[in-house]
Amino acid sequence: MITVNVEGRDRQYPEGITYEEIAAQYQDAYEGLIALVAASGKIRELFKKPVKDCQVTFFTLKDDVGHKTYVRTATMLVMKAVADVAGLEKAQKCKVEYTIGNGYYICATDDCVLTPETVEQIRRRMWELVEAGTPIVKKAYPLTEAMELFREKKMKDKEKLFKYRRSSYVNIYRMEDYYDYYYGYMLPHAGYVKYFDLIPYDEGMMLLLPEKENPTVVKEFVPREKLFRTLKDSERWGRQVGIQTVGDLNEQICKGNISDMILVQEAEQERKIGEIAKEIVARGNVKFIMIAGPSSSGKTSFSHRLSIQLRTQGLCPHPIALDDYFVNRDQTPRDEKGDYNFECLEAIDIRQFNQDMTDLLAGKTVELPSFNFKTGLREYKGNYKTLGPEDVLVIEGIHGLNDKTSYSLPSESKYKIYISALTSINVDGHNRIPTTDGRLLRRMVRDARTRGTDAKRTIQMWPSVRRGEEENIFPFQESADAMFNSVLIYELAVLKQYAEPLLFNIGPDDPEYYEAKRLLKFLDYFLGVSSENLPNNSICREFVGGSCFHA
Secondary structure, eight states: OEEEEETTEEEEEOTTOOHHHHHHTTGGGOSSOEEEEEETTEEEETTOOOOSOEEEEEEETTSHHHHHHHHHHHHHHHHHHHHHHHOHHHHHHEEEEEEETTEEEEEETTSOOOOHHHHHHHHHHHHHHHHHTOBOEEEEEEHHHHHHHHHHTTOHHHHHHHHTOOSSEEEEEEETTEEEOOSSOOOSBGGGOOSOEEEEETTEEEEEOOOTTSTTOOOOOOOOHHHHHHHHHHHHHHHHHTOOBHHHHHHHHHTTOHHHHHHHHHHHHHHHHHHHHHHHHHHSOOOEEEEEOOTTSOHHHHHHHHHHHHHHTTOEEEEEEGGGGBOOGGGOOBOTTSOBOTTSGGGBOHHHHHHHHHHHHTTOOEEEEEEETTTTEEEEEEEEEOOOTTEEEEEEOTTTTOTTTTTTSOGGGEEEEEEEOOOOOEEETTEEOOHHHHHHHHHHHHHHHHTOOOHHHHHHHHHHHHHHHHHHTGGGGGGOSEEEEOOOTTHHHHHHHHHHHHHHTSOTTSTTHHHHHHHHHHHTTSOOOOGGGSOTTOTTHHHHSOOSSOO
16 A cells, blocks of 8 residues: 555555546545646656655646646647548648647648648547547657657657757657657546637637636637737748757757857847838837837847837937836835735826826927836936937837827827747747747846846746736737847757756745746757857847846
C-alpha cells in the first residue's frame, strides 16, 4: 500500500493506482476539472502512478498550468483528426500559428487551403475521438531514436528541434497510430476535451477553446482582422528569411549568421516605423499620436524611434506620458483587494488631460505636469508647450486607444497606434510560443535591471497585469490606425542569458516555482545569443540595457 496525503489527510491506496483514479475521488470538491497533480513538489500527469508515499495537490482547468494542458491536448486532438481525415502528410504540414482571442489559428504550411468541408470533417472526427475517450500514451525515447522517428514521418521541424536538445531522452505522445511531440503536460485521453469548436477561417481553421476563467464555455469567435493581418505579416516575414521555428533559429546561430539576421530584422522594423511616420504626415492634420500596448511591448523605444522618423519627415514631435496625468495617490481608486488600481481609467485625470490638449490644439501655451512616483503627487516644473504648425504630440499610455481618454479631441487630429510583442516563431509546427511568455520574460529582465524586482515578484504580479490588459487595452486594439509588432525574431535567444539566472533563484517552496520551471524548460530549447551585436536603438535594448534612449 502507498500513503497519499491529500488536503492534510493520509489515505492508503493500492500500488499501481493512477493519479487519475485518486483525483476522481476528490473531483466533486473542485469547481474545475482536475487536469494535473503535484506529488511532493513535482507536477505529474494523471496517467502516472505514485511509486512511494507522497503529498498530493491538484491543478484544475481553472489554473494556468491546467489550462495550458487542455490547450495542448486539444491541439494534438486536432492534428490526429487531420491525419485521419486528410492523411498524415497534411497533419505534418499543419501549423498552429497564433491566437486571436479564444481562437487558435491553424493552417497548412504548403499554402494549401483547408476547405470548409474538410474542416467540418475534421471537427466531426475530433468528436468521435472524444466520445471514444481515445487514450494518449506517453513514452520516453532516446534522443537519436526520437529524431529517427520524426525523420521517417517527415516532421523535419521536430527533427531539427531535437538536434539542439541537451537531454538524452525525449517524451513522445501517441494517440492510436499518430505520434507527436508537445512540450509540457497532457491529459490522459481525448475524452477530457469536451469543450471546443472548429470553424473555417481565412485559409485554414480556428480552434475555439474555453478560457481558464470559465473552462466549460466556448465563446463565440470575434474576428480581429487588423491583429490577424499583423500576425500573418510577421509569419510571412519569418518564412521569407527562413526562420519559422526554434530549430531554424538555432541552425542560423550555429552557422554564424545571427549578426546579419539581427541587422536585417532591425532594418525591417525601421522600415515599418518609417512607413507609419509617412502615413501620419500624409494625413496632414494629425496633432496627437496616441500609442498604447500591453506591458513590455516596447512602447518607449518605439515612441523614440517613431519620433526620429517623424523628424525626417519635417515634423517636430514632443513625447508625453499619460502617466504624468495620474491623479494624486490619495485619489487613486482601489481594487477589490484594497490595493491601488493604477491601471483603471479613473487613475488618470482625464478632465485635466483633455483641457490641456484642447488648449494646445487652440494654439495656447500650456504647462504640462510630471508625476512624482515617490511622493505620489502631480508636479509642475515649468514644462511649457505651444503647438506650432510642425509640432505633434507623441502620447504613450495604456489608455491611449480608448476614446474616453481623449473625448474632447477631434478624431481627425488623432492617429492611434497599437503596439505589442506578437511572437513570430514556434517551438515547432505544433507547439506555438504564447505571446505572453515573451512579454513576461521581457518584463522580468527589465524589472530586475531597473527596479531591483526579482523574478518571483514579477511572476506573482503577472496575473494582475494581464487582467488590466484584458480590461483596458485589448478591447480597443482594433480601433488603431496602425499596428506594430515589436517582437524581434532572435530576441528570446538573447533574453535567455538574462532570464535563466533570475528564474533559478526561485525555490521549490515558492508558489511561483512551477511557472519558473516551465519557463526554464522553454528557454532550454534556445541556443544563446550575446547582446553585444544589438544596435543601441534596438527595442530589445529597452529590456537588456544599453539603449541610447531613456528606456
